[in-house]
Amino acid sequence: MKKFVLILFFISTALWGQVEYSQGVLSVTGSPGFYIDAANYKSDKPGKSRLDVFIQIPYKNLQFIKKKGQFLAKYTVTLSFYDEDKEDLKFEKVWNSKIIASSFEAASSENNFKYDYRSFDFDPETYALECNLYDKDSKKDYTVNAKVKLREFDKPLQFSDLVFIKSEVDSQIIPNISNSVTSSDSTISFFYEIYSNKNQTLNLKYEIEDKEEDIIYSESITQDVSKGTNFIKHKLVDIKNGLGKYRLIAKAVDSDGDAITGTSKYFVSRIYGFPASITDLDQAIDEMIYIAGSSVRNEIEDIKDPKERLQKFKDYWKSKDPSPNTIDNEVLNEYYRRVSYANKHFKNYYPGWRTDMGMIYITLGPPDNVERHPFEYDSKPYEIWDYYSINQRFYFVDETGFGDYKLLNFNYGDWYRYRQ
CATH class of the missing domain: 2.60.40.10 (Immunoglobulins)
Incomplete structure (x- = not known):
């Protein structure tokens, strides 16, 4: 159940x-x-x-x-x-x-x-x-x-x-x-x-x-x-x-x-047509970090007028819409679905989207396989996430024992870009 x-x-x-x-x-x-x-x-x-x-x-x-x-x-x-x-x-x-x-x-x-x-x-x-x-x-x-x-x-x-x-x-x-x-x-x-x-x-x-x-x-x-x-x-x-x-x-x-x-x-x-989870524009802009570059985010954040800033935010996501003739924006919906999931499941001292697990999940989506090792005798709790399509494996270790999992093999590569 x-x-x-x-x-x-x-x-x-x-x-x-x-x-x-x-x-x-x-x-x-x-x-x-x-x-x-x-x-x-x-x-x-x-x-x-x-x-x-x-x-x-x-x-x-x-x-x-x-x-x-x-x-x-x-x-x-x-x-x-x-x-x-x-x-x-x-x-x-x-x-x-x-x-x-x-x-x-x-x-x-x-x-x-x-x-x-x-x-x-x-x-x-x-x-x-x-x-x-x-x-x-x-x-x-x-x-x-x-x-x-x-x-x-x-x-x-x-x-x-x-x-x-x-x-x-x-x-x-x-x-x-x-x-x-x-x-x-x-x-x-x-x-x-x-x-x-x-x-x-x-x-x-x-x-x-x-x-x-x-x-x-x-x-x-x-x-x-x-x-x-x-x-x-x-x-x-x-x-x-x-x-x-x-x-x-x-x-x-x-x-x-x-x-x-x-x-x-x-x-x-x-916002009409946007996920209901988006209720704070400043936060939603911050959460774009894994899909939009800093120059894009700064350009939106620097707009003083709230209505103009909101319109610029909407324009960005409209440019990402793979089916502009329909109501749903699949890229937008999936991105903030991942953000919501990360906030719910990976938060610790920080919101879930700011954690290492949140970064990987939002950038690459759900892993193909997860190995969880919460009670190993001779090691700290850790998890292994596998993404078969890009041939990547990520190791997360809970150094504090409070669910604060850190990514061990943090090497930027071709994988580090948002994938739908």
Whole structure:
């Protein structure tokens, strides 16, 4: 059985005194096989707090079996809620589901997803959540672990968590579970609830912060709310996101503009048509070291205007595209796939792409054969990687015992160039 595990956090914490916010789930940068998000709301049940869990499963990550002219995928989802220390199982929900696709193209499309939704009422405390997706045909097993803090919603004025909107079809809201947008998107839609102890008119402010905590967007409106629960849906327009991590803030403010209460959520802006793992342009440029020369990288880095620098980055990869008439850029996708793999498997004191193993893996791709010797009696741990097509063998030794493998036979040769 193949297992993939991801640890995420959905924790609401104090922002401005009584103001609370949800960080949400940034699955676009690292989900192993599916996206998951959660939002906390006031429950109709006394003493309880409601948690809505949203799951988005890409068709391409499931195995479809052809049956009677159609393509069928079957899977099981298990949601387990533990105490904060994950010592005591509090509640578990298991369900089986299937997807029927009309064609192989539909079954393998990167644009097709299955959405699952479940709602729960729990005591307001912190839980350790584990979500497991099991593909019944491929036997692949994906797991996400998360921390979930549920609030009491006992204040006179309070906001629920935010949920981003992907689309609306026949008055049905499709949530943006990956919490991601592209740099070409000019609008962001979302919904949340406001809980008020009286009828009143609120001054609401919506802001977007970049990773430096600078406000790049601000909008102020008035909103009439009734006593009880108020469903709020809003769209921000004329958004000018760059590339990277941002935070959307929704808050009620007093006459002086100070926050009374509010909520916020992080999202990621990526480049349309580029791998979702690219969320920091400066880092992505640094990671080009094994395919682009220093003069190319310096030329991009020296551009001061963020939009011009991003365009220069895109132009470089466009020049490498072997099939410019299609959406996919195979060279780009494979290069950053290797970078992501290196960052996940080879990191130690440095990011995986900067290690010796990362350098070889990104430059040459996966080795044809790997010999691992982690517990040799008379030597330090070492690995041997063979690349048969170029007749090269690489020796890596862990000198420190902490997984810091160094390349022994570091001699530049004809092999030292990027190979697709």
